[in-house]
Amino acid sequence: MYTQALNQQPESAPREADNAEAAARFQARIDAEERIEANDWMPEAYRRTLTRQISQHAHSEIVGMLPEGNWITRAPSLRRKAALLAKVQDECGHGLYLYAAAETLGTSREELVDQLLSGRAKYSSIFNYPTLTWADMGAIGWLVDGAAIMNQIPLCRCSYGPYARAMIRVCKEESFHQRQGYEIMLTLCRGNAEQKAMAQDALNRFWWPCLMMFGPPDTQSQHSDMSMRWKIKRFSNDELRQKFINATVPQAEILGLTLPDPELKQIDGVWHHGPIDWDEFHRVIAGGGPCNRERLAARRRAHDEGAWVREAAAAFAAKRAPKNQTEKQAA
Amino acid sequence: MPAASPLLRYVLRRADDALILGHRLSEWCGHAPMMEEDMALANMGLDLLGQARALYTYAGEVEGVGRNEDDFAYRRIERDYENLLLTEQPNGDFAHTMLRQFLYAAFAYPYWQAMMTSPDATLAAIAAKSEKEMAYHLRHSAEWMLRLGDGTAESHRRLAAALEILWPTTGELFTTDEGEQALIAQAIATDPESVRPQWTATVTQTLTQATIEIPAKAWMHTGGRQGRHSEAFGHLLTELQYVQRLIPNATW
Ligand SMILES: [Fe+2]
Ligand SMILES: [Fe+2]
Numbered sequence: 214m215y216t217q218a219l220n221q222q223p224e225s226a227p228r229e230a231d232n233a234e235a236a237a238r239f240q241a242r243i244d245a246e247e248r249i250e251a252n253d254w255m256p257e258a259y260r261r262t263l264t265r266q267i268s269q270h271a272h273s274e275i276v277g278m279l280p281e282g283n284w285i286t287r288a289p290s291l292r293r294k295a296a297l298l299a300k301v302q303d304e305c306g307h308g309l310y311l312y313a314a315a316e317t318l319g320t321s322r323e324e325l326v327d328q329l330l331s332g333r334a335k336y337s338s339i340f341n342y343p344t345l346t347w348a349d350m351g352a353i354g355w356l357v358d359g360a361a362i363m364n365q366i367p368l369c370r371c372s373y374g375p376y377a378r379a380m381i382r383v384c385k386e387e388s389f390h391q392r393q394g395y396e397i398m399l400t401l402c403r404g405n406a407e408q409k410a411m412a413q414d415a416l417n418r419f420w421w422p423c424l425m426m427f428g429p430p431d432t433q434s435q436h437s438d439m440s441m442r443w444k445i446k447r448f449s450n451d452e453l454r455q456k457f458i459n460a461t462v463p464q465a466e467i468l469g470l471t472l473p474d475p476e477l478k479q480i481d482g483v484w485h486h487g488p489i490d491w492d493e494f495h496r497v498i499a500g501g502g503p504c505n506r507e508r509l510a511a512r513r514r515a516h517d518e519g520a521w522v523r524e525a526a527a528a529f530a531a532k533r534a535p536k537n538q539t540e541k542q543a544a
Numbered sequence: 545m546p547a548a549s550p551l552l553r554y555v556l557r558r559a560d561d562a563l564i565l566g567h568r569l570s571e572w573c574g575h576a577p578m579m580e581e582d583m584a585l586a587n588m589g590l591d592l593l594g595q596a597r598a599l600y601t602y603a604g605e606v607e608g609v610g611r612n613e614d615d616f617a618y619r620r621i622e623r624d625y626e627n628l629l630l631t632e633q634p635n636g637d638f639a640h641t642m643l644r645q646f647l648y649a650a651f652a653y654p655y656w657q658a659m660m661t662s663p664d665a666t667l668a669a670i671a672a673k674s675e676k677e678m679a680y681h682l683r684h685s686a687e688w689m690l691r692l693g694d695g696t697a698e699s700h701r702r703l704a705a706a707l708e709i710l711w712p713t714t715g716e717l718f719t720t721d722e723g724e725q726a727l728i729a730q731a732i733a734t735d736p737e738s739v740r741p742q743w744t745a746t747v748t749q750t751l752t753q754a755t756i757e758i759p760a761k762a763w764m765h766t767g768g769r770q771g772r773h774s775e776a777f778g779h780l781l782t783e784l785q786y787v788q789r790l791i792p793n794a795t796w
Contacts, residue, residue, distance in 0.1 A: 275579070282574035286567060289787035289796035290614045291600070295593045298570050302586035309579055347787050347796075400795060407791050511575065519577020521702070522638045525695025532694065 243444050248374035251317035259443055263373050264318045265334075266445065268325040271311035273337035274304045275329075276508050280344040281353060289347055296393055297350060303386045310382065314375040330513050338494060339426050341502030342418065348401055348408075352415035354394015356423040356461065362387045363457045364427065367447040376445075395464065402468045409469075416465070417473040424486065425494045427454040433491075458484040550723030552606045553626070554733055555667075556616065557769060559599030560627035562674075563617055564777075565648060566592030567784055568635055577638050584684055588645065591677040598670045605666075618788040622771065622778050629768040630713040632777045639692050639702040643710055646685035650746040651717045651739060653678035658734040667732070686750045693754025704756055715764025717743070 235254050242249065249255055278301050285301065288294035312322040328334035339357050344350070365387060368380040401412040428434060428450040440446035448456075458477070462484075465472050476487035496502065548556070569589035576582040600613035630648055635641045656678055659671035692699040718736045720728065727733035751758055767773065787796070 278574035278582070285570045285573055286783045287786045289618075291563075291593060291597050291617055293796055294570070295590060295597070298573060298586055298590055298593070301573050302583060302590070305574075305579055305582045305586070309583070312579075404794050404796075405791070408794055515575045515577065519581075519638065521696065521698045522577035522581075522692070525699030526691050528699075529691040529695040 240442075243372050243442075246370075246444075247372075248377065249372050250374045258439070260318050262440065262443070263376065263445060264315055264320050266440075267311055267315040267318070267376055268320070268328065269335050269337075271308045271315060271325065272329045272334055273340065274308035274311060276336045276340045276512060277357075278304050278308075279508055279511055280340055280342070280504070281350060283344045284347060284350050287347070288350070293350075293397070300354070300390050300393065303390065307379075307383045307386070310379045314379045317375045326516070330509070330516055332500070332509060335498060337426060338497040338502065339419075339422050341497050341504045341508060342422050343504050345418070346411050346415060348398070348411040348415035349419070351394050351397030351401060351412060352419040354390050354392075355398050355464070356394075356416075356419050357426070358387050358390040358394055359461065360423050360426045360457050362391060363453050363460070367453075368445075370444070370447060372444040398468055398470075402470065412468070413470050416470050420473050421489060421493075422497075424454060424457075424489055425491075425497075427451075427457065429491065429494070430489075455484055458486065549606065550726050551664075551732070552603055553723055554727055555599055555603040555606060557626045559596050559603060559616065560625050561631045561648075561652075562592045562599060563596035564625070564627045564780065565631040565644075566590070566596060567780060568631070568633075569641070569645075571635055572641065581638075585641075588677075588681050588684070591674075591681070595670065595674050595677070598673070602666045602670070614788070618785045622773055622781055624771060625773065625777070625781070626769050626771050628713070628716050629765055629774060630710065630716065632768065632774060632780060633710060633713060634776050636706060636709075637702055639699065640706040640710070642685050642688040642692065643703060643706045645681055646689055646750070647710060647714055647717075647747065649678050649682035649685055650750075651736070651743045653682045654739040654742045655734060655736060658739060662732055662734070664732050682746070686746075689750050689754045689756070693751065693756040700755065703754070707751070707756060708759060711759045712762050712765050716766045716768060719766055719769055721769070 232254075236256055239249075239255060239259075249259075281297060281301050281304075285294060285298050288297050312325060315325055316322055325334070329336065339360075344353070362384060365380050365384050369377055369384060371377040371380065398412050398416075401408040431437065431449045431451045434450050437446060437449060441449075462472065462477075462479075474487045476485065478485055497505065500506075566589045569585050569592065572585045573582065573589075576585055596617070597613050600616045603616060604611045604613065628648075630644060633640075633644055653675060656671040656675040660668055660675060662668045662671065689703070692703040694700070718740050720736060724733060728735045748758060
């Protein structure tokens with residue numbers, strides 16, 4: 214209800230033109246590292262950019278439940294099963310707080326979910342790769358949650374307060390997931406030859422898609438300049454990718470695994486990696502990844518098959534609504 | 545291996561109930577009708593997995609030959625599992641899953657509550673934790689009984705259809721065998737018959753309020769407690785045990 218009311222706000226774009234002064238004040242607040250809150254004045258482009266980014270992030274958490282959910286029933290020990298179920302549940306929780314943060318900007322969760330289901334909204338490319346063996350649970354925790362942390366730690370200082378606060382909570386859990394994933398890898402790498410081969414194979418398949426998680430190289434990135442000025446983003450895609458490689462290389466060494474990039478080397482503190490297949494990245498983002506169809510189909514199926522449940526809950530709530538409230542509304 | 549003692553068999557049966565029902569709930573993860581229910585189903589699944597782990601660990605102690613929780617969960621065959629048929633029933637639709645949870649929790653909540661006074665300190669401790677968890681499962685599933693039964697025509701129809709299917713598996717909740725009778729006589733275990741009045745009252749009151757009619761006299765299926773399962777159960781175990789069977793004797 215609350216968000217629907219917000220949705221009906223008139224577009225504030227025309228007002229913005231008269232409001233160069235407000236825009237200047239807004240930028241001054243950003244420059245002074247003040248947090249922008251939901252009811253503060255903000256340029257429409259800032260609102261749109263954040264709504265897009267936060268909702269894409271929320272969609273990624275929710276779609277991200279699927280590849281790992283694929284292994285809950287097959288987890289190889291009760292401890293792993295419980296940890297994986299709890300992890301995937303955490304991701305659902307992240308999706309919930311992120312949708313709530315996006316709603317503060319005036320678009321309802323229903324509308325945002327509808328954008329995902331209709332294919333209009335994007336989510337992280339990484340979740341369009343299949344999880345083929347148990348080792349993928351290790352690789353995803355270690356690398357995908359690891360990459361998510363690199364992206365999200367700076368977002369804890371994002372200029373938009375509700376997003377920054379959601380990220381603080383999320384990051385704590387992501388780092389726990391990362392350690393848990395690494396520990397799965399470590400156990401496999403200390404195990405028998407088959408287990409170690411499984412771990413290496415998972416790394417081989419997830420390494421390049423993980424590097425793509427940081428987005429196109431700085432020379433090709435579309436949204437970065439304004440996001441930097443608004444302090445939504447604090448580091449460029451390439452800077453974050455560097456941090457990630459820097460953190461991951463020694464971890465792979467401890468595991469005794471080989472990163473699948475013969476060209477990877479550090480020169481004067483900068484990691485040089487082999488060419489990333491950006492065609493693959495763009496194809497996956499545009500819907501042509503190995504699992505795009507399955508992921509969206511699974512979300513749509515859950516939504517469609519759950520429709521009668523949501524309708525029942527709404528019908529029941531309406532029947533039980535206190536009589537006098539209905540009378541008041543009628544009056 | 546020598547025949548299982550009554551206590552070992554008792555503990556394993558309860559562990560199997562919790563594991564199998566928890567496993568079924570975990571199958572929903574990522575596919576629930578709303579995100580809040582994804583959270584709730586995972587919570588209930590995690591509670592049950594926790595109960596299973598505590599009970600299997602205790603079974604290992606009782607048996608005393610060094611088997612751990614995973615040996616019980618991953619290295620037994622179908623016929624060695626003695627969970628209730630109710631707990632292994634496939635998820636079906638959301639009405640089916642919630643009804644299964646309701647019928648189980650309406651039993652398990654008072655059952656574990658009674659078990660809190662067992663002179664077996666481990667069982668009493670597991671009971672104290674499980675009782676709190678099952679109280680939540682009962683509350684959550686009972687709320688859904690009302691919403692679905694008294695929601696729309698479709699939800700009513702689906703819940704009523706689920707009850708037709710699940711009802712005949714509820715008689716087994718109250719069964720015991722000679723070994724369990726001996727434990728009951730020593731007050732180590734609670735007689736499930738003793739919680740029948742409370743179960744019947746909870747189920748009757750809730751479903752009546754939900755405008756769902758309870759089936760009249762029906763045949764009751766048994767067999768789970770003797771390791772005679774539904775065909776679906778073998779498929780569940782196949783999935784659950786896959787990795788352990790694929791690469792045996794490894795550490796995971
Ligand atoms: Fe997450
Ligand atoms: Fe995570």
